[in-house]
Each structure stands twice: as structure tokens, then as C-alpha cells.
Amino acid sequence: MPLVRISLRRGKPPQYIAAIRNSIYRAMIEAFNVPQNDRFILVHQHDADEFDYDANYLDIPRTDDLVIIQITCNNTRTVEQKKVFYARVAELLSTEPGLRPQDVFISLLETTKENWSFGNGIASYA
Template sequence: MPLVRIALRRGKSPQQLAALRNGVYRAMRETFNVPENDRFILVDQYDADAFDYDKNYLDIERSDDLVIVQITCNNTRTVEQKQALYRRMAELLAADPGLRPQDLFINLLETAKENWSFGNGIAQYA
């Protein structure tokens, strides 16, 4: 049920993009109880003039390799599960494709279960 949007600066290789998608999905499977094959991930790449961020907000030193991950999901996870997701995603993406933890920005958008339709014009979770 999560819908993932990954935003980053243009110029990464197909292998790096695949590693980002795979790491995010694996972290969700391991920490958020996301079922197998529940994989809906969009990657948006931006030119430098369309990707604006503060390099030092909250004293975190970000680089132009910043990756913003926004996950729309059901509002059923605990704070502990969310913290585990953030940690695990940072670990996995540091391992492959080598993303520095400082360059990972994660945002969750939580919604009620009835706000999803996976096809056929019905709300499967309602």
C-alpha cells in the first residue's frame, strides 16, 4: 500500500536508481510489514535549478546527492516502526548505492485505509 516518490538531481545511472528503489522497498518490507509485490515507486529527477534545498538545515551537511523519499502510507504504524524505517533505509542506501545518511531526507504522508484504490474502481481496504 505505500506509494513512494523519490526525488533527486538528474544524472544518476540506471544502476544507482535501481539501488535506491530496491533499498527503499527492502526497508519498508523489513520494518513496515509491507507485503511482497506491494511495490509502487516513482522516481523524479530534477535539473539543478529545479531542486532547491538548504545544505545545512538542522546542522546536517547535505550535498548535491540529496535524495528525498516521500512515502504515502496507511496511518497504522507506531513511532518505533517509523524510526526503524528511517534507520534501516539509511543503512541500506549507504551500502548500495553509497548514499551518505546526511543526504537522505524521508517524509511520511499518512492516510486512512479507505483512501486507496489499487484498480478496478474499488477501495480494496475499505
């Protein structure tokens, strides 16, 4: 059910991008109970002039390795599950591909179940 959009600066090798995708998916399975094969991940790479961020907002020092992760998902997770998820994503990404936790930005967009169609023009969860 989650739709993941990952934005980062252009120029990282394919293995680096794959590690980001795989780590986020693993965290969704572990912390959000996302079922196997429920994997819909889009990667958007940007040139420097298309990737604007504050390098110190909320006193978090960010670098040009910043990865912005936006996930559209059902509004069924508790605050505690979200906290576990955020921490797990940062932990996994620090291991593979080696991102600093300060360079992991996550935003959840929550929606109700009837707002999904996975194909065939059918409201998949309604």
C-alpha cells in the same frame, strides 16, 4: 499499500536509481511489514534549478546527492517502527548505492485505509 516518490538530481545511472528503489522497498518489507509485490515506486529526476534544498538545515550537511523520499502509507505504524524504518533506509542506501546518511531525507504522508484504490474503481481496503 505505500506509494513511494523519490526525488533526486538528474544524472545518476540506472543502476544507482535501481539501488535506491530496491533499498527502500527492502526497508519497507523489513520495518513496515509491507507484503511482497506491494511495490509502487516513482522516481522524479530534476535539473539543478528545479531541486532546491538547504545544505545545512538542522545542522545536517547535505550535498547535491540528496535524495528526498516521500511515502504515502496507512497510518498504522508506531513511532518506534518509523524510527527503525528511517534508520534502515539510511543504512541500506549507504551500502547500495553508497549515499551518505546525511543525504537521505524521508517524509511520511499517512492516510486512512479507505483512501486507496489500486484499480477497477474499487476502494481496495474499505
